[in-house]
Amino acid sequence: MGEEKEEKEKKEKIKLAFYWGATCGGCDVATLDIKEKILDVVSIADIVLWPVAMDFKYTDVEEMEPDSIDVCLFNGAIQSSEHEEIAEMLREKSKVMIAYGSCACFGGIPGLGNVANREQIFKTVFKDTPSTVNPEFVTPQTEMIDDAGEKLTLPEIWDTVKTLDQTVDVDYYVPGCPPVVDRINDAIGIIAKYAETGELPPKAAVVAFKKALCDECERKKDDAMKIKRIYRPYELTEIDPEKCLLEQGLLCTGSATRGGCGARCIKANMPCRGCYGPTSEIKDQGAAALSAVASILGIEEETEMIEEGIAEEVDELLDQVKDPLGTFYRFGLPNSRLKRVIINPDGGKED
Amino acid sequence: MVEEKEIMEVEAEAEAETPKIGVYVCHCGINIKNTVDIDVVRDYAATLPNVVLSKDYIYVCSDPGQEMIKKDIRDGAINRVIVAACSPRLHEPTFRGTCISEGLNPFFFEMANIREQCSWVSDDKEKNTEKSKDIVRSIVSRVNLLEPLEEPEVDIVPEALVIGGGITGMYSALDMADAGYKVHLVERSPTIGGHMLQFDKIFPSLDCSACILTPRMVDVSKHPNINLMTYAEVEEVGGSIGNFKVKVKKKSRYVHATDWEYGTRCTGCNLCADACRLKNRIPNEFDFGLGKRSAIYLPMPQAVPAIYTVDSEKCLLLTRGKCGKATLESTREAIKKRARGEEVTKDELPPCVAVCDPNCRDFDMEDEIVDLNVGTIVVATGVDIIDPATQPEYKYGVYPNVIHGLEMERLLAPNGPTGGEIIVDGKVPKDIVFIQCVGSRNRQTGYEYCSRVCCMYAIKQAHLIDERLHGANITILYQDIRAFGKGFEEFYDRIKAEGIRFTRGLASEVYRKPGSDRLVVRGEDTMLGEPYEIEADLVVLASGLKPSEGVEKMVRMVKLSQSADRFFLEAHPKLRPVDTAVDGIFVAGGCQGPKDIPDSVAQAKAASSASLIYLTTGKAKLEAKISAINKELCTGCRICEALCPYGALEYDTEKKIMKVSESICKGCGGCGGGCPSGAVSMKHFLDKQIYAQIDALTEGLISTSS
Known part of the structure; x- marks a missing residue:
């Protein structure tokens, strides 16, 4: 009897693979932030690959039949031939491919290599x-x-860092640098439901909220948004904990970033840096954030500007943004319309 | 775990009805045909996605051309139309009409401009043909994604508001009232008539200004369709075309104009002003302080309405609570006693009330807010004179015998402070110098434009002075004489012949001759290239015109736009001179730019005619291509709010998202560009439609879709 039961359980277990591309390893660590819930994962799944935690060989996976892995959680961007080879192999062996973390979804911090x-x-x-x-x-x-x-x-x-979905077909996205515990639990819930019933959410679903972060943020916005000048957090002796950070001149990209993270940075008085990526309607998060900031920066003085001097005045305003590319495209350069800076003709091959 | 519905979101879109696109390539006679290979473009179009037929015709806009399209729609062959021809600014309405007549949504039509943007640009037929193919391909990609739109219609409240009771506002109100519509006319000062009421004679006909104006003022006050509100200001304008909600503050005059509980009212008899303890002690604004008035006053004898106004900042009873022995309390009681027919002693009442037979005074009167609901608004807030002190070298405000043009006008006017006698600082001047372009045409003062009237009013005033002070020496210092209007040049010639001296070269400085109160005007005669120094008893500064403060106020209230010169910006400088960016609001007269009387009246009539189109049809079609907020995406970050130049976006404090007012939005797209979460879309210019076009145009070059 006991043996039979054990056999049955074994049969029902799904196969799970973790992999890391160009990444800091934080996503793997974050997965462990779910604490004892990891046991739930183990109870429904057999892990077949997890380079950071367990000893498997690529050849083990190579020998598997196509579609024999149920779910692959792939974190990190694609920056080397190895990343691409493994991504392609895992795609072939996995029924469900999940881009896990901002690097896999949008290129992330390694994407700034572009x-x-x-x-x-x-x-x-x-x-x-x-x-x-x-x-x-x-x-x-x-x-x-x-x-x-x-x-x-x-x-x-x-030369060029790519997102996972610029490399292989991706079924779902779990953004975040790293993904927060609540959303990881959501993702596990999806996997559990799949293990139990075989049901999956619609393709390309993003395990986060539909609305931008401002929806979750509890800070007050009492008036139409206008900013006179931009500050970096250290330039302010005091940051009003109740008031919208952007309104205080801090470059918060929350309005251009998908919600779902619980606004943790913002609760710590740090402006949002955009790790959850754009909303569904935005193709280029950096451009959207830049366009929004450019729209409201110095808007009150706009009528005072005269045609001749306008270029200098605009330059003066935008010079307040230190490192615009790193600010607006911090996590999404490979995923943006810019993708990368133009490669110097002598600088090696383009992918 | 969060509800699946909330966290999940699919980017795939539902399949719409398959488009069946018809492409019609127009020869435009030879305009397109000569430099574009029509056959190639037509055949190429047929190969594009969902293009079911493509045809060419010599003039697609002609009746037979349109009939060809109509038939194809009627036969069910097509459900989207592309005409590859001229600019949509020309024939888009034509072909929209073609679609409507066959029951096809007009927003399923699109123009591919292969004339202005192609065939006219170059003679290279081969390259033009290639470019035409690109343009058609880009339009096809967009038409595949078009969505039907409706143009909402609103009802128009059959009443109008006119702001400003000068000559422009009066004429505008009279025309609309004569057409049978109720008109509310709001004027800030206690009388209508505006600046024209301050003039003596008007150029170039030398008509008596008051003589031709006052009958029209009476017409306004007596017109059954005009609700005249003087000494009143518009405080708030809300709503939109067809249904503006306006709050007007009627400032308290402390004098009852209409019947009140005692059945009496102000008759304009002037006994009160005569009796006022402050008689002849308060500078009269109407005369720029050259004349003095009482604390209860009419600005001038022919004021309309002839209702006296208590100056609450000067009246002793209102400022100190006491006038003679009378207090506010004793006055209140005595007025009541007198109304009952009882005797009152002199001490109980201030002198102005004591002599007032109709008993019209009410010192407890308060400002009144009147709510109006109107369909259209004509703004005619007029002009002010540019403060001549903006050019301090002319010493206006320093020497009493330096005055500006409107002050001169009051000195000349028979209803003015001197009864038309030219007396300045107690003396009759003999040597008089006019300095032109004061404030105007000057970068330093910030008024770079020509004020259009100063040349002519100075010439006229010189003539009138010459007529009254025989033997006066009059010099006009000018940089150019601009006599551009009807009869102006002839008038200028005539006055020159009368012996007025015209010297080209503006004065650089005015100073007082040491040991005398005579002035010296110094400058350079640019004709002779020699410096001049002219002695004068009186210097008249022909100051230019600037928009009145009402313009700024309106800009704040209804977001009307201003041009660089701070006058109102019209919707189109040539073709829509009285329309504004806000539907249903029109501008007329000096507030749109400096103007003389006939031009102001012409605009007044234009604005009332434009307004009457809405009032008589009772309907207005609103723009369909406007912005839309996706409630499921908007977070209420309020970034778009300040970007709207029309005030169409409002923050819903309850739902914490933005709302678009359909009747105010013009579809400019400003909010859409600013929205960082993609919650704002512009109907008919959806991101996906624009990206499709870019992708089609850059086919083979780059890919914009990620």
Whole structure:
């Protein structure tokens, strides 16, 4: 009897894979933030791949039949040949592919690498940083022959960082840098329901809220939004905890960012940096946020501006935004219409 | 776990009815045909998605051309129409009409402009043909995604509001009232008539201004359809075309105009002003302080309405509570006693009330707010004179014998403070100098425009002075004489012949001759290239005109736009000179730009005629291509609110989202561009429609869809 029961349970368990591309590892750690709920996951699923936590070999997965993994949670962006190969392999082996975390969804922080190219990144990392001593400028090679005459290979790093869905077909998105516990639980709920009933949400669903973050934010907006000048948090001796941060001149991108995170940064007096990505109707989060800020910055003085000097006055206003690309496209450069800066013709190949 | 519905969201869209697009390529005679290969464009169009037929015709806008489209719609062959021809500014309404006549939603029509944007631009037929194909492809991609729209219709309340009771407002009100509509005319000062009432004679005909104006003032006050509210100001304008909700504050005059509980009223007899303890001690604004009045006053004898006004900032009883021995309390009691026929002693009443037979005074009268509901509004808030002190080198306000043009007008006017005698600072001047363009045409003062009337009024005043003070030496210092109106040049010639001296070259400075009260005007004669110094007893500064403060107030209340010169901005400088960006609100007269009397009257009549179109039809069609707020996405971040130049966006404090007023929105798209969450969409210019066009145009170059 007991054996039978055990057998049955085993049969019902689904197969789950975790993978990381270009990422900091925070998404994997965040998955453990769900604490004892991880046991629920284990009770319904067998984990077949999880490089950060368990020892599996790629060959184990390679040998699996197509669609034999039920759900793959893929975090990190795609920045190397390895990332792409594994993404393609996991896509083939998985019934459901979930872009997990902002890097997989939008490119994330690694996506800011798209302001440079491989050569420039290598130069910074392997040469220019003060702590690096590398007079011969040795950089990672894709292959070499060792002393024993054996050929060794390494994955190739690319010039351009891509999102997961620019690489393989993605079924669902769980944004966040990292995703918050409540939304991870939602995602697990979806997986559990799938394990139990085989039902899934509509394709391309985003496990977050439909509305932008302002909907969750409890700060007050007493008037039409207008800002006179932009401050960085350290420039203000006091930040009103009740009042909208943008209204106080802090560049909060909450209005251009999907809600669902619980407004945690905002509750700590830190403006939203946009890690949950754009709402469904926006194709370019950075452009939307920039356009909104540009619309309301100095609007009261707008009528005073005269045609001749307007370019300088506008420049003066926008010069207040330090690092506009890093501010508005912090998590979404690969996912944006800009995608990347133009590659120097000598700077290596474009993907 | 959060409700699945709330967290889930699908980006896929429901399948709509499949478009069947007909493309009609127009030759436009030879305009397109000569530089575009029509056959190639027509055949190419047929290959595009959902294009079921494509045809060409010599003039698609002609009756047979339209009939061809109508037949295809009628036969059920097509349900979307593209005409590849000229600019939509020309024939879009034509073809929309074609669609409507066959029962097809007019917003399923789209123009592909291959004339202005292509065939007229270059003679290179090959490249033009390629470009025409690109344009048609982009329009097809958009038409595939078009959605039907309705133009909402509103009813028009058959009443109008006219703001400003000068010559413009009066004529506008009279025309609409004569057409049978109720008109509310609001004037800020105690009398209508405006600046024209301050003039003596008017150029170039030298008609007596008051003689031709006052009969019309009486017409206004007696007109059964005109509700005249003087000494009143518009405080609030809400609503939109057809149904504006307006609050007017009628300031308290402390004098009853109409029958009240004792059945008496002000007859305009002037006994009160004569009896006032402050008689001849308060500068009269109407005369720029050149004349003095009492604390109870009529601005001038021919004022309409002839109701006296108590100056609450000056009246002793109102400011100090006491006038002679009378107090407010004793006055109240005595008025009641007198109404009952009882005796009252002199001490109980201030002198103005004591002599008032009809007993019209009421010191407890308060400002009254009147709510109006009107269909259209004509704004005629007029002009003010530019303060001549903006050019301090002319010493206005420093020397009493430096005056401005309107003060000169009051000195000349028979109803003015001197009864038409030219006496300044107690003396009759002999040497008189006019300085033109004061304030105007000057970057330093900020009024860069020409005020259009100063040349002519100065010439006229010079003539009138010359007529009255025989032997006076009159010099006009000018930079250009602008005598552009009907009869102006002839008038100028005539006055020149009368011996008025015209010297080209504005004065650089006016100063007092040491040891005398004579003035010296110094400058350079730019004809001779020589400096001049002219001695004068009187310097008249021909000040320019600026919009009255009512303009700023209206801009705040209804978001009317101003041009760079701060006058109201009309909807189109050539073709819609009295319309504004706000439907149902029209501007006329000086508030739109400096004007003389005939131009102001012409605009008054234009504005009333434009307003009457709505009043008589009783309906207005509203713009269909407006902004829409997606309630499921709007978070009420209020970024769009300040971006709307029309005030169409309102924050719903209960639902915490934005609302668009359909009758105010013009569909400019400002809010849509600012919305960071994509909650605002512009009907007929949806993001997906625009992106489809960009994708179609950049096909093979870049991809905009992510």
